[in-house]
Each structure stands twice: as structure tokens, then as C-alpha cells.
Amino acid sequence: MEENIKALLEQFRAIAGDPRKAMADHLAETGKGAIGMMPIYAPEELVHATGYLPVGLWGGSRPVTKARTYLPPFACSVMQQVMELECEGAYDDLAAVVFSVPCDTLKCMSQKWKGTSPVLVFTHPQNRGLEAANRFLEREYAILKEKLEGITGVKITNAALERSIQIYNENRAAMREFSALAAQYPQVISAVDRHAVFKARLFMEKSRHTALVRALMEAVRAEEPQPWTGKKVVVTGILLEPNGLLELFDRLGLAIVADDLAQESRQIRVDVPDGDEAPLYRLARVWQNMYGCSVATDTKKQRGPMLMDMARKTGADAVVVAMMKFCDPEEWDYPIYYKQFEAQGVRSLMIEVDQESTSFEQLHTRLQSLVETL
């Protein structure tokens, strides 16, 4: 592989693996701190417009011990990790934590924050079909904006917000392009690397991330795509971590040709629409335009058809369901789309994702069995 690609991928991996350094660099450069963004969806553009660094808080891979005092064992793995990190004071340097509460676990977590940074909670409307829902969310964002201004001391002007929206839309477009490119070059961009590019996005100022992704894409395109002898899969779920699990995909020759992970492609699925409306209103519209996510109410249950369509378009051999351990929204969705897969003869495999895992033998057996039977 070309040295330049290797070096670029190494940069993504380094950033993905060390958010603290990304925060320190940002502070050194801009004099501004960082604001935590809890999963799953938040108008990050608002934080970006303050000049603070939005940092995604998607757990870690710690042994869970302290969190047990505050969470039942059947709370999802990612929130166990977040709680553990909270208890360790890992988030106390953050100027604030922006907290959306689209599931029960997040609702409860938002009310028992153990860190010292202020928590800014806002609510997405459950009904996503009404115009009133847009207006409600716009109002929620206005409140959030005020709170952010109070904490950061920065007035978020419409012009700054428009600029941030543009930077984010560009980043989302670049990432969609990257995802499609990675599918064509699985020999060059491994499952671990693909994830690193997405994960680095959570810790980087987005225009920088876009520039780095564009540089990577240019270097990759200079290579001849090679035929792929392994199998191809679409992955769906909240997230697919830790790296030990992704390494199994690489070892078994399973290329991830598209994803529907909340931490990855769901974040870049929907752009902020253009238009003459106020930027806060357009940010609110994103929620209504979102689709195929377990926490965004969908009475038509389109996630199954969406996944099958993704598999068809990318030539995937199967869908791998990365089931976040004890995530109820994802568990509730599964039987519905599984039935749809069965009806259409789409192969699938469900594996459990536990960020705390250090042993992957069982998952190895499952993934290997899938490969052997495709």
C-alpha cells in the first residue's frame, strides 16, 4: 500500500484512539475547550458555531466496576461505559455535555450525571410527522443555544451557524463518499481503518476532518481497485467496537461495504436542508427527515427495506446485526426487520456488541460460520 495512505490512516487511528489529545490540541490552538456530545443525535453545528470542540461520548472499553453502583446490569453496554468514565472524572474537563434523550436509558442517564460539567438536556419530539414537531424542536434548540452561549460566553450568530451548517453538510457528504469508496477498496481500507475514519470524526473539528478524509480519498483513488475474494456485508446497529471485533472482520475477509451504525453512517445520513428558513428551524428539520433508526419513530418500519436496499446496491452477501447489549430500541426493531429479511431471503447474522469485551472467540465462531455458509 502506498506510504501516504498508510500515514493518513495512521493519523485517523491516532485521533480515534486519543480524544484527550484532540481536545488538548484544540485548546492550545484556539484557547477554547470542548463540549461533550452524548449519543445519538444533537445539533452539533450549534456547538461548532461557538468555536468549542464537540466531542462524541460513545463509551470506551473499560472494565465496568464503578458504574455498577448507579446502573442496573441490564443497562446498555455503551451507557455502562459512559457511566464508568463519568465516575472516573473523565468528562470533568468538558465545558458542558449536550444530552439528547431519545431512549429510556438516555433519559435516566441525563438525570443522574455523575460528572461535574453542566448537562444540557433537550428533547426530540416523538411524533415526527407534524409541523408542530419542527416548531417544538426549533424551540428546544433555541433554549440549548442560549445555554451554550451562557456557558461559552460566545454569541452564536446566524452567520456563524450558517457557516457551521455548511461545514457539517460538507463533512457528511465527504463521509458518504468515503463509505462508498471504502466499499470499493476493502484491501486498502480495512474494517478497523474504516471505523477509525468514522470515529476520528467524533473528535475532530469537522472542516479539518473533511480535509483529511478528502486527502485520504484522493490517495486511495490513485490505486487500482482490486477484485475482492472475500465476502461483503452491511452492518447495522448502534456501533461496532472494540477493534478486536473489527479485526475479526478483517481476518475473515468480511468487507464492510456499507453501514447503518448510529455512531457512523446514521450521523451523516441526513443533511441540514437549504432554504430561507431560520437556521435553527432547518436544524430541527433534520430530525423529521431522519429515517431507518431505532430511536426515530417510524410507523412504517422502513429500516428492513432500507437495509435490504443497501445490501442490493452494494452487492453485500449478508447483513450483520451488531446488537448493542441491552439496547431496547435496537432489540425491538430486530424481529421486525429480521422477518422482512427472511421473507426476501436476505442472509443475516446477529452478534452481540459489548464494548467491555476482551475475548472474541464466540464472535469468531459466529462470523466464521457466516462466511463459510455464504
Place this chain on the structure above:
Amino acid sequence: MYTMGIDVGSASSKAVILRDGKEVVAGLAVQAGTGSSGPGRVLEEIAATSGLDLKDMAFILATGYGRTALPMADKQMSEITCHAKGVFFQDPSVRTIIDIGGQDVKAIALDDRGGIRQFYMNDKCAAGTGRFLEVMARVLEVPLEEMAEYHFRSKNPAQVSSTCTVFAESEVISLLSRGTAKEDIIAGVHFSVAAKACALAQRVGVRREVVLCGGAAKNGGVADAIEKELGAPLVVAQNPQLTGALGAALLAYEEMMRKERSA
């Protein structure tokens, strides 16, 4: 041509030697699994019974939890693929396989040609596995081989939880201290194993014939409980502990055929 399948699980090591992909020359199990003397012993013992040694094998295919730690193997494949192959070879009418091994429970759905349609495995919990039965046998001070006898004497099976081995163990201890008859506790333990296995089988969709394999299938009480829980007839595989190794030996033969064709 001889091929060998070796299936090294968490609790036992099994090997099968096959002649020309059709005839089982030898097959045996040693009750010691990966990381122990089991794999070495099973190879020694199968050499002694068959009069054949590793050099006589055209291809050795390893499977099971310990499959990646066997340097003599030419290839390794997952136990799901191997069990499906072995069971379908023995009984082509099989459409659903329930495999209860030392630390795994699996349900596998097959199509009409023996291809795997879907499979599920238990998660990281020993409830419903061979290990679970071992723990219970120890607490009850009944040898594993005698569990079935007790089971069939039971008139009123006790309730034993199927979600966690540790909870189930304390339930069994409290049942014992309350004076519940051992046969009823044992039947309860078997129904608890059956509940776990059947839940997985329902997930893949139960279609007849349903075949039970894996070490626990040797326990007639488990088979009886699964049959009752499923409400459908259950076939116990011949040599149920060896179906993975048999499948591995068959797949080893297919590998050789493929090689010969492409040579």
C-alpha cells in the same frame, strides 16, 4: 483415502477418521478439551484404535472452540458448519439441529440440501450448556451418566431458572435443603436446559426433523425435556458427541476432492 476431523471443544476432544468420505473407520471422544491433554490424547487413542496415524491422513480439518490451536490441522472451520455437515450426512431429513456442547448451545436451520439457512448461539452465559449440567450434577452428587435415570423417575419436576448458572445453582441448593426429591430437581434442571435450547430453536424456526447433538444429547433426560418443550418429536443423533468431528472429516474429504479437481 483417509481424512480426519478433529473437534476440540471446551470440555472434550473428539476425532473421526473417514475412508473415502463415506465410511467411518474410527471415532472417539476424550473428556478433556482445549488447553488440556485432551487433543493429544484423542489423537493417540484414535491412532491406536484405527491402526492409522496422522501421516496416513490426506487432510485434517479442525473445528470447535480449540480449532485454531491445532498445528497438525490443514484447515479449520467453525463447529456450526461442521455439525450441520455431520448431522445432515447421518440424516438428510434433518432441518433443525440443536447442539448442546460444553459451553455453547446452538440452533441451526438447514435447507433441503443441508445448507445453513440461519443459526443462533447462546451468549456468554453457561446456562443451558453442558457445563451447566456438570455444575448441577456436582451439587446434586449424582454422576452425569445417571441423570437420565433420575429424570424418568420424576413425577413433579421442580422449577429451575434458565437464565443464569449461578442463580440456578443456588435455586438447586435451596430445593435440596427444602427436601425436594433429587429426581424432581434433576428433571427441573433438564427442563431448564430445554427451555434455553428451545428458545434458540424457535428463533431459527423449528422444522422437522429436529435432531439433537453434542455431548448433552447423551443424556436421555435432556432429550425428553426438549421433546416435551418443543412439542415435536426429537431425533437424537447417532454418536451425538461426534457429529462435529464427523462433519469436519467430511469437509476434509471435500477439500481433497476440490484439490484433485483443480490439480
